[in-house]
Amino acid sequence: MPTAPRLSRTGPAPAPRIAHIGPGAFFRAFNAVYTHEAMAATGDDWGIVAISLRSTAARDQLAPQGGVYTSVTLREEGWQSQVIGAITEVLVAPEDPEAVLNAMADPEIAIVSMTMTEKGYCHNPATGRLDLANLDIARDLEGSALPASAPGLIVEALARRRAAETGPFTVLSCDNLPSNGRLARGVILDFARARDPELARWIDGHVTFPSTMVDRITPATTQGDIDRLEETEGYHDAACVFHEAFRQWVIEDDFVAGRPDWDKAGAQFVRDVEAHETMKLRCLNGTHSTLAYLGYLAGHETIADAVADADFAALCDTLWAEEILPTVPQPEGEDLPTYCRALMARYRDRSLRHRTWQIAMDGSRKLPQRILGTLRDTLTSGREAPGLCLVVAAWMRYVGGVDEAGQPIDVRDPIADRLRAASDRAATPADKVAALLAFDEVFGTDLPADPRFRGAVTSAYETLMNLGAAGAVAAYLDRTG
Ligand code: CS2
Numbered sequence: 001m002p003t004a005p006r007l008s009r010t011g012p013a014p015a016p017r018i019a020h021i022g023p024g025a026f027f028r029a030f031n032a033v034y035t036h037e038a039m040a041a042t043g044d045d046w047g048i049v050a051i052s053l054r055s056t057a058a059r060d061q062l063a064p065q066g067g068v069y070t071s072v073t074l075r076e077e078g079w080q081s082q083v084i085g086a087i088t089e090v091l092v093a094p095e096d097p098e099a100v101l102n103a104m105a106d107p108e109i110a111i112v113s114m115t116m117t118e119k120g121y122c123h124n125p126a127t128g129r130l131d132l133a134n135l136d137i138a139r140d141l142e143g144s145a146l147p148a149s150a151p152g153l154i155v156e157a158l159a160r161r162r163a164a165e166t167g168p169f170t171v172l173s174c175d176n177l178p179s180n181g182r183l184a185r186g187v188i189l190d191f192a193r194a195r196d197p198e199l200a201r202w203i204d205g206h207v208t209f210p211s212t213m214v215d216r217i218t219p220a221t222t223q224g225d226i227d228r229l230e231e232t233e234g235y236h237d238a239a240c241v242f243h244e245a246f247r248q249w250v251i252e253d254d255f256v257a258g259r260p261d262w263d264k265a266g267a268q269f270v271r272d273v274e275a276h277e278t279m280k281l282r283c284l285n286g287t288h289s290t291l292a293y294l295g296y297l298a299g300h301e302t303i304a305d306a307v308a309d310a311d312f313a314a315l316c317d318t319l320w321a322e323e324i325l326p327t328v329p330q331p332e333g334e335d336l337p338t339y340c341r342a343l344m345a346r347y348r349d350r351s352l353r354h355r356t357w358q359i360a361m362d363g364s365r366k367l368p369q370r371i372l373g374t375l376r377d378t379l380t381s382g383r384e385a386p387g388l389c390l391v392v393a394a395w396m397r398y399v400g401g402v403d404e405a406g407q408p409i410d411v412r413d414p415i416a417d418r419l420r421a422a423s424d425r426a427a428t429p430a431d432k433v434a435a436l437l438a439f440d441e442v443f444g445t446d447l448p449a450d451p452r453f454r455g456a457v458t459s460a461y462e463t464l465m466n467l468g469a470a471g472a473v474a475a476y477l478d479r480t481g
Helices: 025-029 031-042 057-065 097-105 135-142 150-163 180-195 197-206 223-233 274-297 303-308 310-327 336-347 363-380 386-399 416-425 429-437 451-477
Strands: 016-021 047-052 069-075 078-084 087-092 111-114 170-173 212-215 241-244 248-252 268-270
Touching (some): 016 031, 025 069, 031 047, 047 057, 078 223, 150 180, 274 336, 274 451, 310 336, 310 451, 363 451, 386 429
Parallel strands (some): 016 047, 111 170
16 A cells, blocks of 8 residues: 555646547656646646546546656656646546547547557458457447447547537547558548448548657556655655657647647657658567567567667667668658667667567557568568568467467467467467468468568578577578678
């Protein structure tokens, strides 16, 4: 039980104008901090009603302290804490979906934003379309109960806004997905069409779905973090977040009912964010997943541990130079080699205990935009990508659920059981690779049909089994002699 007094709000909460789905650590380290600072700079009210689709944790942590919490910026030389007051309320959809719909349908709400991870879009990762077989989607379309999925809730809220003639809101995706605004638009229109084509036409003509690129490394908060904050700051804060100093938010400026002056907090408003998204997803998230699977299998607990291993640092540098950057257009205002050098410095930051296991989560939803898109572009151009094929093989080894010491791996993924079962049914590396390539929701149909890809992944899987992850990385680095 906490011994120090709990953090609490001093002064009035800002009037809510944003509803946000996904009140997790990243949102509290990123969106809410930018919004807090934008309100401080302008005096405008842009309070946030946070909405959880699953867990009560964020509500239980934030409600007793009036929605305020501490954002802690970690630096090698120490930390800097800031109390954030942008969140006015946290709703839990499974407990009270009507309250969630009322919040989104409130005419004062100008933006519904999301940091709900790749899973929240209920899409087929290979096609980007709404997965109508998704259980939540099927239940929401059956219509006997209030919606539970993000697409279902957003469409119902828009239906209510349309019926009340109180106008649309902007849907702002802030997840690590390529063209995330276009993806959000697609799944929401797919859902609306399946429910009411006329409503879909209204949404298509009135709602905007700008894309964004979001970036701030934010490890999961531990009890040790909470205790350390209590010792240092003298108050208890169950909702605190610890993150790096770096942050970057690039946003397409396409808002139908207004927005905060986030640029006053350092965000960049642009006409087209796609180049920034590709750069970040492939250069940062692609090497993050590389270090997650190969690093975990090699026994590295954190990203900093992994890149402290010279071979793993060289692996990132080689992947950037030879397999990733050739597929990444340089965004305006960026220098890609400088960007990658800065990424390595961020990875080396030992004050961030960013676990490889945490990043390894949900790989079936992450690999398509972090690794497979780069691979497709490489193969289409006639080049090879043995390093990225090794990452795919390492993911396959990882989801097999047994590490190199024969110990079980706690694999977290929406289809973890299906992946494990497919791997277990296969005996040889080639059969295991074939069994996992058969998941077209991850690999589509083109990559599995490409003998160059299938052969390279199979060879990499065999190398992993023979040499282990560390040996496979060394062999990759030595491949050109
Ligand atoms: C990480 C990301 O957990 C993961 O998958 O790769 O959360 C990463 O830390 C952020 O995208 C950094 O901006």
